[in-house]
Amino acid sequence: MFLEVDIKEAGYSPDSPVLQDTKFSIHSGELVGLIGPNGAGKSSTIKSILGILSDVKGKITVSEYAYIPKRPIFYEGLTLWEHIDFLFSTLHVDEKQFNEKANELLKLFHLSSVIHHYPTSFSKGMQQKVMLILAFLKQPDLYIIDEPFMGLDPKAMNKLLQMIKKEKEKGAGILMCTHVLDTAEKICDRFVLVSNGKLIIEGTLDDIRKESGLKQGSLLDCFDVLTESENDD
Structure with a gap:
């Protein structure tokens, strides 16, 4: 349970x-x-x-658990990839497999081109996608x-x-x-x-x-x- x-x-x-x-x-x-x-x-x-x-x-x-809030929450001053990298630092997983999964999800949600941009500047839909990616990466x-x-x-x-x-x-x-x-x-x-x-x-x-x-x-x-x-x- x-x-x-x-x-x-x-x-x-x-x-x-x-x-x-x-x-x-x-x-x-x-x-x-x-x-x-x-x-x-x-x-x-x-x-x-x-x-x-x-x-x-x-x-x-x-x-x-992984929590996906109704209103996306991000760290100011961190890019999309830095958010992903920070998540990795909290987990005990293989780095290569983690990065492969991250890139797969970024491609799926069409965010590969903005990995060095700040999520705080994204549209609501893009921010929601970032929250989903972070949650699914946690497994x-x-x-x-x-x-x-x-x-x-x-x-x-x-x-x-x-x-x-x-x-x-x-x-x-x-x-x-x-x-x-x-x-x-x-x-x-x-x-x-x-x-x-x-x-x-x-x-x-x-x-x-x-x-x-x-x-x-x-x-x-x-x-x-x-x-x-x-x-x-």
């Missing part, structure tokens, strides 16, 4: 929990979609897993991906989906937070639906259909029924 979450309460202070009664797990070779309305508790769930939330009551067990047991499709063009999205499939086949576990429900429906093995700071349901699409009462409903249709009392921020 690469991730086990059993949160009783979590928040930024002991007196103000923003997340309650949230329990789920991710196993080897599994892609789990974390979904919910804006302000439902998705970000708080991820922050709890990452150890960022200051007050968490419960138990979280997490394997070695962790678990990927935690927050809104991975933001800023990506259709070709880049397709490449990302192919890479996610390959990582699953290698045995990696993946937690993906996304609002792109039509894509999530096609690729996720299970779903964690949170609303109003609580877990509404955890299970397969069939489980969600049963809970919503829509036997043939799409994930979006079921989502609407199960979160109909929610208002977006």
